[in-house]
Amino acid sequence: MNDPLQTGALVSKDSPRQRFVLEETGFDEVPVKYRRFYRRWQGPGDSLAPNEVLCPVCKVVIRSTRELRPGDRVYCMPCMSRLVVAVGAEGRLEARVAY
Amino acid sequence: MENRVSPTPSEPHDLAPEVFLDEVHSFEFWFQAVEGYLSTSPYGRKPELADSDLDESEREALVTTLCNYAIGETAALDASSGLIRIAPNRRAKIFLATQVVDEARHLEVLLHRLRELGVVELEAEVQRRANHSLLSFRNRLLQFVDGRDWEAAVFAQNVILESMEFAVFQAHAERADPITRQVLSGIIKDERRHLGFGENELGRRLHETPHIRNRLQAVKNDLDALVLGTFEDTLEQLRVARSQRPELGRRYLASVERLGFGL
Numbered sequence: 223m224n225d226p227l228q229t230g231a232l233v234s235k236d237s238p239r240q241r242f243v244l245e246e247t248g249f250d251e252v253p254v255k256y257r258r259f260y261r262r263w264q265g266p267g268d269s270l271a272p273n274e275v276l277c278p279v280c281k282v283v284i285r286s287t288r289e290l291r292p293g294d295r296v297y298c299m300p301c302m303s304r305l306v307v308a309v310g311a312e313g314r315l316e317a318r319v320a321y
Numbered sequence: 322m323e324n325r326v327s328p329t330p331s332e333p334h335d336l337a338p339e340v341f342l343d344e345v346h347s348f349e350f351w352f353q354a355v356e357g358y359l360s361t362s363p364y365g366r367k368p369e370l371a372d373s374d375l376d377e378s379e380r381e382a383l384v385t386t387l388c389n390y391a392i393g394e395t396a397a398l399d400a401s402s403g404l405i406r407i408a409p410n411r412r413a414k415i416f417l418a419t420q421v422v423d424e425a426r427h428l429e430v431l432l433h434r435l436r437e438l439g440v441v442e443l444e445a446e447v448q449r450r451a452n453h454s455l456l457s458f459r460n461r462l463l464q465f466v467d468g469r470d471w472e473a474a475v476f477a478q479n480v481i482l483e484s485m486e487f488a489v490f491q492a493h494a495e496r497a498d499p500i501t502r503q504v505l506s507g508i509i510k511d512e513r514r515h516l517g518f519g520e521n522e523l524g525r526r527l528h529e530t531p532h533i534r535n536r537l538q539a540v541k542n543d544l545d546a547l548v549l550g551t552f553e554d555t556l557e558q559l560r561v562a563r564s565q566r567p568e569l570g571r572r573y574l575a576s577v578e579r580l581g582f583g584l
Contacts, residue, residue, distance in 0.1 A: 251358065279520055294334075299345055302346070
């Protein structure tokens with residue numbers, strides 16, 4: 223959420239993906255080299271940046287250095303889930319478990 | 322599979338699926354993960370944290386709740402250690418070995434907390450305060466393990482029991498005294514791995530062998546009343562308002578529903 227390059231602007235699927243610099247978030251449930259790729263979900267007042275999706279299994283926010291788009295694969299290391307990014311019922315990006 | 326080393330990617334999401342699975346099921350991953358939140362917390366809490374004053378009814382309720390958590394963790398310790406022998410592959414065996422360590426730690430920190438609360442005869446107190454639905458659930462779980470029924474045992478332990486604990490521990494941590502909250506927070510971090518393992522393992526199995534679905538639905542139907550009984554008693558002890566209980570129930574049921582099991 224505090225990424226210097228974050229803009230939050232929506233872009234079309236043909237435009238280049240935004241890039242993000244990930245900073246440490248205090249998340250401590252995975253090895254050090256992976257920690258900046260995850261953060262805690264702060265509840266109803268929280269919101270997701272274009273490079274973030276919420277893990278439906280363990281409710282940790284998964285982060286990427288790239289803007290996420292439907293069809294992208296992401297991993298939730300805290301709960302060991304493989305996920306695919308999709309557009310949810312409310313038009314927002316969400317992650318679905320890929321067993 | 323055999324010669325892979327721990328990867329150092331620029332982005333973990335770029336790992337090949339098999340490399341990802343090897344990585345997150347490894348003892349090395351577990352060790353570096355728990356180091357982040359346990360290395361400075363003996364018995365799951367910061368030593369400098371002061372205990373709060375609980376009145377007698379609050380202490381009684383907390384002791385009963387923690388005694389039943391200890392029963393659940395003991396059941397998971399017994400079951401996950403037994404599951405190692407029947408695990409279908411090396412990844413699952415290694416992961417379950419880490420789960421055994423987690424469950425043993427949970428039991429230890431809960432018993433330590435009970436001692437801090439003044440409980441002297443731990444074993445007797447745990448037995449005296451045991452929830453009968455939880456004891457029945459434990460017996461069913463261990464029957465699945467003893468019967469070498471991998472799918473039913475993983476479903477009962479890593480999906481149903483872990484999801485129930487995840488929901489209850491989160492609710493409890495939100496309203497607990499500072500020490501109990503910190504102990505529970507560490508346990509919740511471990512539970513993410515356990516319930517994720519269960520959901521993903523069974524999700525893959527259901528995808529590959531759909532005929533097991535009916536049998537697992539029957540297992541769920543068999544355990545539902547025991548889960549409900551345990552859940553209700555625990556939320557009562559925690560004094561969770563009735564208006565909040567449906568939301569906790571939904572949190573618990575979410576993983577079961579993602580696997581395609583209905584009420």
